[in-house]
Amino acid sequence: MAYSVELTAEVDRELGKLDPQHSKRILKFLYERVAKLDDPRSIGQALHGSRLGEFWKYRVGDYRLICKIEDDRLVVLLLRIGDRKEIYR
Numbered sequence: 001m002a003y004s005v006e007l008t009a010e011v012d013r014e015l016g017k018l019d020p021q022h023s024k025r026i027l028k029f030l031y032e033r034v035a036k037l038d039d040p041r042s043i044g045q046a047l048h049g050s051r052l053g054e055f056w057k058y059r060v061g062d063y064r065l066i067c068k069i070e071d072d073r074l075v076v077l078l079l080r081i082g083d084r085k086e087i088y089r
Helices: 009-017 020-034
Strands: 004-007 055-060 063-070 075-083
Touching: 004 009, 004 020, 009 020, 009 075, 020 055, 020 063, 020 075
Parallel strands: 004 075
Antiparallel strands: 055 063, 063 075
């Protein structure tokens, strides 16, 4: 039971602004590592807080990926990409 990966339009723009090497590494992580798992929650961590519990974070180098995992559709929806220093603001 593999998951598929979807990107929001904002994430698509953010990937275009990144260095091609970084964006390739992020996409490779999502499609080759996260999407192939039976449970994408087995890696990464849940965000803490009353309103943030449904979101999941993954670390790829200095970048953080904020995702929403939709079990009913078997989709990992990538919502934001950012440097670890700025993503949580």
